[in-house]
Amino acid sequence: MVSDPITSPANTRIKALVRLRDRRERDATRTFAVEGYRELLRFLDAGLSMRTLFVCPELFVGSNESALVDRCRQSGAEIVEVSDIPFRKASYRDRPEGLLAVAAQFDTSLDAIPLTENPLVLVAESIEKPGNLGTMLRTAEAAGLAGMIVADPTTDPFNPNVVRASLGTVFAVPLSITDTATAIDHLRSAGVVIMATTPEAVLPYYEADLRGPTALVVGSEQYGLSPAWLDEADANIVIPMPGSVDSLNAAMAAGVAVFEAVRQRSRPSEPTSIHFA
Amino acid sequence: MVSDPITSPANTRIKALVRLRDRRERDATRTFAVEGYRELLRFLDAGLSMRTLFVCPELFVGSNESALVDRCRQSGAEIVEVSDIPFRKASYRDRPEGLLAVAAQFDTSLDAIPLTENPLVLVAESIEKPGNLGTMLRTAEAAGLAGMIVADPTTDPFNPNVVRASLGTVFAVPLSITDTATAIDHLRSAGVVIMATTPEAVLPYYEADLRGPTALVVGSEQYGLSPAWLDEADANIVIPMPGSVDSLNAAMAAGVAVFEAVRQRSRPSEPTSIHFA
Numbered sequence: 032m033v034s035d036p037i038t039s040p041a042n043t044r045i046k047a048l049v050r051l052r053d054r055r056e057r058d059a060t061r062t063f064a065v066e067g068y069r070e071l072l073r074f075l076d077a078g079l080s081m082r083t084l085f086v087c088p089e090l091f092v093g094s095n096e097s098a099l100v101d102r103c104r105q106s107g108a109e110i111v112e113v114s115d116i117p118f119r120k121a122s123y124r125d126r127p128e129g130l131l132a133v134a135a136q137f138d139t140s141l142d143a144i145p146l147t148e149n150p151l152v153l154v155a156e157s158i159e160k161p162g163n164l165g166t167m168l169r170t171a172e173a174a175g176l177a178g179m180i181v182a183d184p185t186t187d188p189f190n191p192n193v194v195r196a197s198l199g200t201v202f203a204v205p206l207s208i209t210d211t212a213t214a215i216d217h218l219r220s221a222g223v224v225i226m227a228t229t230p231e232a233v234l235p236y237y238e239a240d241l242r243g244p245t246a247l248v249v250g251s252e253q254y255g256l257s258p259a260w261l262d263e264a265d266a267n268i269v270i271p272m273p274g275s276v277d278s279l280n281a282a283m284a285a286g287v288a289v290f291e292a293v294r295q296r297s298r299p300s301e302p303t304s305i306h307f308a
Numbered sequence: 309m310v311s312d313p314i315t316s317p318a319n320t321r322i323k324a325l326v327r328l329r330d331r332r333e334r335d336a337t338r339t340f341a342v343e344g345y346r347e348l349l350r351f352l353d354a355g356l357s358m359r360t361l362f363v364c365p366e367l368f369v370g371s372n373e374s375a376l377v378d379r380c381r382q383s384g385a386e387i388v389e390v391s392d393i394p395f396r397k398a399s400y401r402d403r404p405e406g407l408l409a410v411a412a413q414f415d416t417s418l419d420a421i422p423l424t425e426n427p428l429v430l431v432a433e434s435i436e437k438p439g440n441l442g443t444m445l446r447t448a449e450a451a452g453l454a455g456m457i458v459a460d461p462t463t464d465p466f467n468p469n470v471v472r473a474s475l476g477t478v479f480a481v482p483l484s485i486t487d488t489a490t491a492i493d494h495l496r497s498a499g500v501v502i503m504a505t506t507p508e509a510v511l512p513y514y515e516a517d518l519r520g521p522t523a524l525v526v527g528s529e530q531y532g533l534s535p536a537w538l539d540e541a542d543a544n545i546v547i548p549m550p551g552s553v554d555s556l557n558a559a560m561a562a563g564v565a566v567f568e569a570v571r572q573r574s575r576p577s578e579p580t581s582i583h584f585a
Binding site: 069084086162166169170171172174175178198203235237248270271272273274275276278279280282283287290293294297 | 311373412439446447448449451452453475477480486510526548549550551552553555556557559560563564567570571574
């Protein structure tokens with residue numbers, strides 16, 4: 032399908048793209064935007080399909096864009112050419128790469144995360160900074176987690192800055208968006224042990240047994256975890272810090288805990304350190 | 309000392325502040341800028357002193373600024389009042405807080421890092437992104453490292469975006485800026501074991517013994533570590549990743565390795581896992 036090129040920044044479709052920066056608009060339309068070559072590649076690799084791909088060939092930075100555009104077209108996307116000025120208006124970036132898609136929000140129910148084979152899950156409650164949520168998704172992808180649960184989001188994973196900071200791993204990691212009570216019920220009923228990270232805990236994270244079905248839960252940058260998680264968790268764990276507690280970034284704390292679990296699980300037949308204590 | 313308030317963005321001192329965004333200017337003048345309440349507090353707490361503090365009271369966001377200004381004045385700083393428009397021109401931030409200091413670059417020789425008491429050191433080679441360098445400094449501070457060596461910097465730690473991303477921990481962590489050959493010689497002669505992290509290694513980082521004097525070395529976002537580090541290191545170590553290697557952010561990789569060393573060193577009398585293998 033070929034539409035007429037868009038040349039005016041006042042075009043209604045450009046205005047609709049700008050509105051997608053707003054969470055209410057994303058929630059109301061159940062759509063979101065995916066911008067950039069790397070992000071779109073991960074989107075397609077995840078088997079997802081977009082409605083529309085807006086392209087501005089004069090902004091292409093490499094030589095692989097046309098193959099990507101062909102792939103999008105073959106998957107059923109409408110391809111709409113946009114000239115430089117309106118594209119820059121729609122873009123979420125300082126240096127747009129000429130590729131911006133609109134897609135339906137995919138399934139983020141708890142069923143999206145398989146909890147069957149000894150799952151390791153990261154739960155992030157009310158994270159504020161898109162960069163932190165994106166970094167956590169990258170970490171979840173690198174660590175091969177069963178999935179990531181975003182509980183009571185302050186910033187939603189469909190935020191364009193999350194998509195970007197995640198480098199598109201938001202499409203590769205099984206992802207659920209839900210509220211804390213529902214997440215706790217779901218994890219419990221699947222027999223997943225809930226480990227809540229908090230500076231107030233006394234049990235070091237590396238002395239907790241993270242080898243079984245485990246959910247590692249991290250709280251918001253400013254407030255940490257809510258009482259619901261801290262009270263309902265099977266254990267509260269702490270990352271002991273010789274220096275200042277407030278120096279460790281929320282995403283870094285999540286990564287340190289996640290990779291300790293990966294470490295423990297890489298040698299499942301060995302006792303964890305807790306048995307030495 | 310009280311100067312006349314600066315009201316014009318064309319003022320030579322405002323222009324000089326703007327030029328400090330440029331590394332050549334910082335290197336030539338051996339000065340740098342420190343902006344923001346939290347950053348200045350850590351600067352003062354580190355016992356450092358500034359030459360000049362530029363203040364714009366109408367931009368103050370809290371009520372503690374005047375106490376901070378008094379502290380700066382008592383430490384010998386010249387206090388210069390600046391009105392809104394020129395301050396915004398000099399500021400490195402979208403939302404300036406009305407506090408911007410100029411200070412001499414402090415000692416970043418290798419002697420700045422004490423290598424006596426079983427040191428744990430992070431070495432970062434040619435990191436490009438200020439955010440990553442800042443996050444590594446925060447992690448070094450949280451982990452209570454003996455110090456951080458910035459080898460062959462692409463982005464220098466006096467970059468205002470590093471100061472900011474570090475939340476001022478750049479002043480709290482013993483810091484050295486040097487070249488790779490000098491760093492390797494220095495670490496070797498102090499008996500520090502050099503552990504180079506690379507996706508090409510076969511030894512998992514958690515099977516390496518990190519309990520003795522150790523330097524953990526991480527490379528640039530794009531190119532990883534140079535052959536000099538990989539060849540001269542006592543061991544090359546890898547963070548095994550069930551998912552994609554390129555998903556793990558450079559600062560996250562550094563943090564995961566650093567906190568594994570902290571974990572091992574928290575129980576020095578226990579054997580590390582390498583003895584079980």
